Amino acid sequence: MFRKITSLILLAVAALSAAAQESDMGLASNERVIGYTVTNDIDVANGAFGQAGTYSLGAYMYADNLKAYAGCRIVGLRVAVGMDLGRTRMFLYTADGNQMSLTHEQRQRLYQGWNRVDFNGDGFLIEEGKDLFFGYDYVETPEMVTADQGGIAASGEDTSGATLLLRDDTLYPVSGIGKLCVQLVIDATNMPPYSVTYGFFDTGFKYKKADEKIEIMTTIRNVGRDKITTLRMGWQYDDTEPQYADLTVNMPSGGNYTWNQKLAKPAGLGIGSHTLRVFPVQADGVEIQSSDENSRMVNIAIYESTVPRSAVLFEAYTNSANTASLGLTSIINQCGNMEGKAIFAQHHSPGTPLATPESAAFFERYAYAPSVFTINRAYYPGENYIAYSASDFIGLLPDDLIVSMFQDMVTQDLGSPNFATLGATGKCNADNSLLSLEVNIDALPEAQAIYGTMAAHVMIIEDNVKSAQAATGIGGRPITNNNYIHHNVVRLNHTGVKGQPVTLDGNNSAKLNFEIPLDASWKPADMRAVVYITKYFDEEIPADLRDADITNAIAIPLAGIASVDEIGTDAAVEGPSAFYTIGGVEVDGDNLAPGLYIERRADGSARKILVK
Secondary structure (H helix, E strand, O other), X not given: OXXXXXXXXXXXXXXXXXXXXXXXXXXXXXXXXXXOOOOOXXXXXXXXXXXXXXXXXXXXXXXXXXXXXXXXXXXXXXXEEOOOOEEEEEEEEEEEOOEEEEEEEEEEEEOOEEEEEEOOOOOEEOOOOOEEEEEEEEEEOHHHHHHOOOOEEEEOOOOOOOOEEEEOOEEEEOOOOOEEOEEEEEEOOOOOOOOEEEEEEEOOOOEEEOOOOEEEEEEEEEOOXXXXXXXXXEXXXXXXXXXXXXXXXXXXXOOEEEEEEXXXXXXXXXXXXXXXXXXXXXXXOEEOOOOOOOOEEEEEEEEOOOOOOOOEEEEEEEOOOOOHHHHHHHHHHHHOOOOOOEEEEEEEOOOOXXXXXXXXXXXXHHOOOOOEEEEOOOOOOOOOOOOEEHHHOEOOEOHHHHHHHHHHHHHHHHOOOOOEEEEEEEEEOOOOOEEEEEEXXXXXXXXHHHHOOEEEEEEEEEOOEEEEEEEEOHHHOEEEEEEEEEOOEEEEEOOOOOOEEEOOOOOOEEEEEEEEEOOXXXXXXXXXXXXXXXXXXXXXXOOOHHHOOEEEEEEEEOOXXXXXXXXXXXXXXXXXXXXXXXXXXXXXXXXXOOEEEEEEOOOOOEEEEEEO
């Protein structure tokens, strides 16, 4: 429903500044406005599309941002426009997931400047768990196009969700104009006088060096009835003594304040996983009771040492019955494996021909819409989700630029902290129906301190798989290509979504053995086993997915071990050998650096060798 794009159409805008006081808003004593704008400010008064038509413009507020107002009634709208627009439609939609329902609409004349629209009846209740989309139909006439003069009014800078176009049941963000001047008028009788919550909330990446300062940047939102002028905020690491900051603010009801501060760490906060809780204490001298709604808890991981990552796991969650997936698939195919540093894996949506039963839980964890992707399943601060939407890039930017962006993302994550090295060797039985895999893990002390228990995961991935793929035919009509060649197909999640718990010995090492059945229809020559490590969770969908990121990954091509009965034999063999790293990358056998390698000998047998 919500397709995020950079720019729908070029807007012709002219700047106009207007300041206002709350008393000028025409609100009753028990009324407040909520939305992306909460004043009478207008910075753009004559925005235009430059093409005649009717445009349903509005703002989209998520349920999380509306939670503090649950139980309040919406009694109307406030709308600003840059010229008299005549009689037009006002609307209010509720949204639950991908389903939008028209809750109210009525026609009213809009005059230049701010207009108040009172809804018929006693208003509409704000319910928990439901998003809202609200706005008006903007009609741009041929005369307005000729005069290069529109009537869209906006304020401030572009903000996600603040200016959207509804067309064909899909919402398209409109950029280049700022926040649309639309506000919900609510009955605030039952609101507490002082209450706050948060918009953007960022403490940076989870992993922090022991000597690194932790900085918070957040938007504090006043969701109480009264204006706030002074605010005391607190923070606490684990169960240590809380610390405080006294802020001078100017936050009307519905207003925001940006707080940016370095948070001192208490002495003795050692290597390992810790919690940081941020909470309000007082507003204008009145105590605010800390709650789940007004507090934020984040996990941080403090470390001293790290080891290089072997590779980055780039996963796509796609639907072959959806043409939108084709773009992401194509871009990934163009990325290559970056000299073994990138491992691409494509999970196919449940119900499609290439789906695996074990992947369904991954879709529940990450795939909020097709198509999305994750890089080491790592959370980027400030994002709404762990996964990224492919529609943010694909079809909007040149393919070569997106390929470069994806490769840069891999390179960036390759340099993030890692606390365990991985090695693996394997063999297939004579008919290639069973893969025996031995995995070796060597961990730093940080691994156990940060993760508690680690989990080892094994996936089987295949290239050159012929299967159906939705595509676009001549004239834009949908077609199905039944001979499409898929790559990076996840054939099996052998260890499921939770993985196998890892027990480390006294040397912080572990050896695990896996017996993995291979389907007779699969082609080992086109396959690789992917091994990766995460924190272990008892549940399939952890309470905090942000701790479920991948610390290291390797890929082992099966081409070299298919039909090989033994690895490790020392019998003499005539002819040259080929040498590979544990990650499957071929190296020069005459110049091997110290480490563990696989020797592939002339007769096809293989063995592990240790170079000291």
